[in-house]
Amino acid sequence: MIDFTQSQLERYSRHILLDSVGVEGQQKLLSSRVMIIGAGGLGAPAALYCAAAGIGTIGIVDADAVEISNLQRQIIHFTDDIGKAKVASAREKMEAINPDVKVEPLRAFVNASNISDIIDGYDFVIDGTDNFATKFLINDACIMKGIPFSHGGILRFNGQTMTVLPKESACYRCVFHKPPPKNMIPTCSEAGVLGAIAGMLGTIQAAEALKCITGAGEILADALLTFDALPMNFRKVKLQKNPKCAVCSENPSITVLQDEEQQVCDLK
Amino acid sequence: MIMRLTINGEKKEVAPESMTVTELLKHQGVEIPDMVSVQVNGGFVERDAFDSSILKEGDEVDFLYFMGGGCFA
Numbered sequence: 284m285i286d287f288t289q290s291q292l293e294r295y296s297r298h299i300l301l302d303s304v305g306v307e308g309q310q311k312l313l314s315s316r317v318m319i320i321g322a323g324g325l326g327a328p329a330a331l332y333c334a335a336a337g338i339g340t341i342g343i344v345d346a347d348a349v350e351i352s353n354l355q356r357q358i359i360h361f362t363d364d365i366g367k368a369k370v371a372s373a374r375e376k377m378e379a380i381n382p383d384v385k386v387e388p389l390r391a392f393v394n395a396s397n398i399s400d401i402i403d404g405y406d407f408v409i410d411g412t413d414n415f416a417t418k419f420l421i422n423d424a425c426i427m428k429g430i431p432f433s434h435g436g437i438l439r440f441n442g443q444t445m446t447v448l449p450k451e452s453a454c455y456r457c458v459f460h461k462p463p464p465k466n467m468i469p470t471c472s473e474a475g476v477l478g479a480i481a482g483m484l485g486t487i488q489a490a491e492a493l494k495c496i497t498g499a500g501e502i503l504a505d506a507l508l509t510f511d512a513l514p515m516n517f518r519k520v521k522l523q524k525n526p527k528c529a530v531c532s533e534n535p536s537i538t539v540l541q542d543e544e545q546q547v548c549d550l551k
Numbered sequence: 552m553i554m555r556l557t558i559n560g561e562k563k564e565v566a567p568e569s570m571t572v573t574e575l576l577k578h579q580g581v582e583i584p585d586m587v588s589v590q591v592n593g594g595f596v597e598r599d600a601f602d603s604s605i606l607k608e609g610d611e612v613d614f615l616y617f618m619g620g621g622c623f624a
Contacts, residue, residue, distance in 0.1 A: 415617065458595070
């Protein structure tokens with residue numbers, strides 16, 4: 284049990300007021316660990332909300348440095364941060380928002396040989412990456428280690444997200460099987476994205492992390508939430524576990540983590 | 552004759568009255584089937600069964616598109 288200080292009681296008062304969070308839920312948040320992979324469009328709002336919410340330990344991984352073209356949507360990075368490692372820039376803002384939070388930054392590319400160590404010991408993982416090879420890798424690693432995670436994708440005016448409870452609910456591979464052929468699907472750097480779409484989607488992912496940790500409400504599992512912000516239509520497509528899934532079925536064909544063929548993804 | 556389907560939650564009428572998943576994808580302007588996962592009445596259709604899966608009146612079809620986004624990590 285964590286005893287709250289007076290300033291913590293005030294800081295988290297709007298959480299504590301919620302029936303399904305309360306003092307107990309806030310204590311769970313403060314003693315939880317969330318890993319955010321990618322400090323970009325999705326990771327930026329997710330990291331800010333997780334930090335503000337008082338997630339006790341937040342890991343954040345990204346290999347890149349801040350560029351001016353990031354600033355239209357990656358709201359954790361400021362103009363003065365250009366050239367700085369994204370994880371260092373993100374850490375500064377997260378600690379400034381909430382000194383209760385311990386940030387564990389790692390400047391690295393995520394791959395099959397390091398992901399198990401990176402996510403080890405975390406209670407929830409947020410996928411804020413832009414390439415399908417890493418999305419599948421995060422899925423497979425989280426399934427194998429039994430860590431719930433949130434998938435997120437955005438493009439132009441659209442977003443999609445699902446939360447995966449390993450072995451219990453449909454996983455990313457149940458739905459999408461394997462990465463699409465190279466260059467088939469445009470990335471945000473090629474096709475563009477409305478900045479606020481990243482905020483909408485990354486914020487949904489943070490909300491899922493907070494719900495999963497506190498036990499509030501129903502997780503977005505066995506469903507893919509998609510939205511098109513042009514007409515502002517939201518849609519929840521029901522999913523079920525794929526009995527032939529290569530990673531989460533009874534007889535998986537993938538039992539060792541492997542790097543999928545890397546999707547070309549040039550963020551310059 | 553036409554066939555009534557629910558495609559991504561919207562009721563649509565398509566012709567002819569019988570078509571495969573592959574034909575519907577083409578009909579709906581999805582030229583590259585690799586870009587999309589397909590559910591019919593809540594169950595996944597394997598990609599190698601797109602050609603042999605025949606849709607019928609009243610089917611609910613969902614096209615689930617790949618979407619990346621976020622950041623390279």
